[in-house]
Amino acid sequence: MINVQDNIPTTDPVAIPEKRAVIDQILEENRNLPGSVMVILNELQAKIGFVSPAMQGYVAKKMRVPLQQVHGVVSFYSFFTTEARGKHTVKFCMGTACYVGGADQLIEKSKQVLGVAPGHTTADGMATVEICRCVGACSQAPVVVVDEEMHGRVRPNKLQQILRKAQS
Numbered sequence: 538m539i540n541v542q543d544n545i546p547t548t549d550p551v552a553i554p555e556k557r558a559v560i561d562q563i564l565e566e567n568r569n570l571p572g573s574v575m576v577i578l579n580e581l582q583a584k585i586g587f588v589s590p591a592m593q594g595y596v597a598k599k600m601r602v603p604l605q606q607v608h609g610v611v612s613f614y615s616f617f618t619t620e621a622r623g624k625h626t627v628k629f630c631m632g633t634a635c636y637v638g639g640a641d642q643l644i645e646k647s648k649q650v651l652g653v654a655p656g657h658t659t660a661d662g663m664a665t666v667e668i669c670r671c672v673g674a675c676s677q678a679p680v681v682v683v684d685e686e687m688h689g690r691v692r693p694n695k696l697q698q699i700l701r702k703a704q705s
């Protein structure tokens with residue numbers, strides 16, 4: 538269970554006055570609509586870019602609904618994200634060919650270089666790391682995609698150089 542009332546990070550939109558004003562406005566404008574919680578979460582995703590645990594707690598409190606209900610909606614629909622996305626996206630293909638070709642070693646190396654596991658964004662907000670399915674370049678396995686650029690036959694010792702593109 539998430540406990541969002543305590544220890545809200547200072548970087549969370551709920552803790553930033555301008556962002557909090559946007560959240561309050563969304564709550565105010567939509568609170569009486571049918572399906573209001575879903576509408577509000579959608580608006581938050583669109584205008585803030587994600588729905589953090591603290592934002593979920595804030596919505597639950599203001600709408601007087603159980604936190605689990607809000608959390609359930611956010612976890613059920615894949616278009617909701619709970620963290621800010623980075624400036625860049627690094628995707629590791631985990632399709633069969635890439636897996637067999639050593640994608641897991643690349644992911645391990647990436648954790649060392651960027652400091653985050655797949656599904657997360659680096660502390661400096663530069664890169665979001667993700668796992669993806671086959672990107673259709675199996676003959677080039679293992680494949681890493683940085684933003685729109687595909688890199689094939691990536692070896693762990695070459696990864697750091699590729700990841701530099703996602704660090705500035």
Ligand code: FES
Binds near residue numbers: 675
């Ligand atoms: S499995 Fe990675 S490109 Fe096909």
